[in-house]
Amino acid sequence: MNTKRMTITPKLVKIKDVFEGYVDKGDDGVFAYGGKLAIRPPYQREFVYNDEQSAAVIHTVLRGFPLNVMYWVKVGEDQYEVLDGQQRTLSVMKFLDHKFEVKIDGRSCYWDSLPDDKYEDLMNYEFMVYICEGSESEKLEWFRVVNIAGEKLTEQELRNSVYTGEWLSDAKRHFSKRNCAAKGLSDRYIKGDPNRQELLEKALKGICEYQGLKDITEYMAAHKSDADADELWQYFQDVIHWVEKIFPKYYADMKGLDWCHLYNVYHTNAYNSSVMAAEVKRLHEDEDVQKYNGIYEFLLCRDKDPFAGRLLNLRAFEKRDKLAAYSKQNGICPICGQHFEYEEMEGDHIKPWSKGGHTTPDNCQMLCKDCNAKKTNKY
Ligand SMILES: [Zn+2]
Structure with missing residues (x-):
């Protein structure tokens, strides 16, 4: 655990230095500043400014007006990730990459049709950047505050910007890529957009409950230096395979239940899957059952819970x-x-x-x- 106090160091960075080595690898991330800056890390959702917003950034820069402060997180020796300012940085990078034009004095210009002095001003414009360094918990606490004003990151996206390393890269390969293995495996049962880190978050929430940890940061802090995320991936597969074994016939109302939680609570019990299959069918046909997606937990707990009927929202007398x-x-x-x-x-x-x-x-x-x-x- 890094116990160093958090520091925030202001730094002026010229646009021409940020643009150095700029490369957009799509899902594999967007990098710049000579490969030292991840403007967008791999498998993280892409925020998108519309053309008007992007043009406004360019006009601000061309006039020499200040942009709001940006935040970079230090993630390694001379390695950074943009925490806040992704869209403003991308707007400038895309303009320099000939991706859009702006109107100047009524005339549409790509970067290469700017007058020389304007072009020089643009390249020498300085981003005001705060570089943050410190323990994970301090950074996370502080990022939540910064995040109020900036491009909104979800809680899991914030955690991902703090607990970086091999473990996270591997976890994202399983859970965060579009069409990732976790999505393919669980799509019929679990809702969540991989790119917004929703599947990763659900798997983490599940394994934390399973291991009796109090929250996701505790798990990520303990594993961030692991070489891979096999334990988490294995757990997630166990959950889905268990569901498929206990309830062999699929019903659409199974999607969206908290299957990780159900696995955690019930997976050590023995169930007869052909009895379960017949019961699921019977309960779907029972006119007194008003909550179909409660059927599964009802069947898992009815032997031990005298109030299990509540899960079905049974019809009451008129x-x-x-x-x-x-x-x-x-x-x-x-x-x-x-x-x-x-x-x-x-x-x-x-x-x-x-x-x-x-x-x-x-x-x-x-x-x-x-x-x-x-x-x-x-x-
Ligand atoms: Zn009485």
């Missing part, structure tokens, strides 16, 4: 059925034999739903709240 039962019982609770007002009673299944009873008028009785609360069969 008021008219309860009023009819109340009047038929003359307001008497069949369990304690006392008389109650209608408002003091609750509708109850005579034959419980879990024993095959349905939410139909003939299966409705009214119990006083005390007796209903004491029932051992909760649904």
Whole structure:
């Protein structure tokens, strides 16, 4: 762990020095400043300024007006990543790369049709850069503050800008590339845009819970110097393979559930997958089940959780059925034999739903709240 206090060093960097070695490798990142600066790291989402915003940056520079301060993170010996200022830097780089033109005195110009003095001014314009260095936790804390004003990074993107190294590069190869292996493996079950680091974040959240860690930064801090992210990738594959084994038939409502969490809680239990398959089908056809995506956790926990029925949002009795039962019982609770007002009673299944009873008028009785609360069969 790096225990050095955080420092923020101001530095003026000429545009011509930033443009040195500028290369856009697409998904593999955008680099400049003689290869020492990642304007956008590999497999990180691309922010996109429209032409008007990009042109505004060029006009600001050509007039010699100040741009807002930019932040670079020091990630190694003379190696940096842009934390804030990505779009402003890219606008200038793209202009110098002949990618768009700006209007000057009513005339459209690419960089090479600028008057010489303007071109010189542009190349010698200085970015005001703050270079940040320090322990990971300090940087992360501070980046959150910086991020309020700048191009918004998600929490996971912020963590990625702090816990850099071999581990992160490998993790991003698995989880953050467009069409990455994690996306292909889990797309039917887990929602998340790899490029916005959402899959990586979900896998990390899952493995932290699995290992009893308090948050993602704890895991990333412990593993940032690992040679690869095999442990995380293995865990994620285990989760998906477990889902496919326990619930062999796919239903569209499986997508978006917190499968990592379900795996963490239930994977040590034994389940019979053909029983599970039949139950999933039966519950989808049950008219009293109102929440289909609760079926899976219900089946995983029903043997041990007396309240598992809540996961299915089971249909409750209509008021008219309860009023009819109340009047038929003359307001008497069949369990304690006392008389109650209608408002003091609750509708109850005579034959419980879990024993095959349905939410139909003939299966409705009214119990006083005390007796209903004491029932051992909760649904
Ligand atoms: Zn009672």
